[in-house]
Amino acid sequence: MNIKRVKDVTGETPEALNGFLKKKQSTLFLVSGGSAFDVLEKIDEKVLHKNLAVAVVDERFSADEKINNFLQLKQTEFFKKLIKAGGLFFDSTPVRGESIASLTQRFNSFLHTWKRLHPDGTVIALLGMGEDGHTAGIMPFPENKKLFGHLFQEEEWVVGYDAKDKNQYPLRITTTLTFLKEEVDMVVAYVKGENKKEALNKVLSEEGELAETPARIWREMKGVEIYTDILV
DSSP states (O other): OEEEEOSOHHHHHHHHHHHHHTTOSSEEEEEOOTTHHHHHTTSOGGGOOTTEEEEESEEESOOOTTTOHHHHHHTSHHHHHHHHTTOEEOOOOOOTTOOHHHHHHHHHHHHHHHHHHOTTOEEEEEEEOOTTSOBTTBOOOTTOHHHHHHHHSSSOSEEEEEOGGGSSSOEEEEEOHHHHHHHOOEEEEEEOSGGGHHHHHHHHSSSOOTTTOGGGGGGGSSSEEEEESOOO
């Protein structure tokens, strides 16, 4: 795990992704929502290709285009360039009448199918972190470590659950800690803003628990580069 402290994290982060993507090999690129979309917009169009598949790393269970991560992704210039380049994508918008369990299974099937068809492919993730130390859609549960382990640390690659009052968008479908640790080959972590300083310090600390700070999984993942404008 390497950390790069830069003044312009949105400008610096895309360079690492450009380097990964330009190899043109079979690649699954999992992207975070929110401010991470600003990073996507700066990715060089030339590195996008037909062997690239894109999905969100986690989803908010909603068909509202102001809430659903994939619907917001579709509105970006990055997505338009991906389609132009012949790239593929997984649509995590719930269809009419679809339950959270059904969407979870559909997402899980997509990941397993991609891995089966591309056994030598590369999985890249652009991950963010919240002030509470969550990453992807994995919320902290320091008060219930057993539930945390059941949700995020068992065999499943994708889980759907109700985070209740832990987030303003409680119904989540997310890749799990198991998937992130075992199946992702390269990670670019994007941490912007002094409001995340305490959470970042917990990630970097030698001591700590995943149930308290889920982003500590970065310490166990392969090929992790953290870009942050938190300078001290």
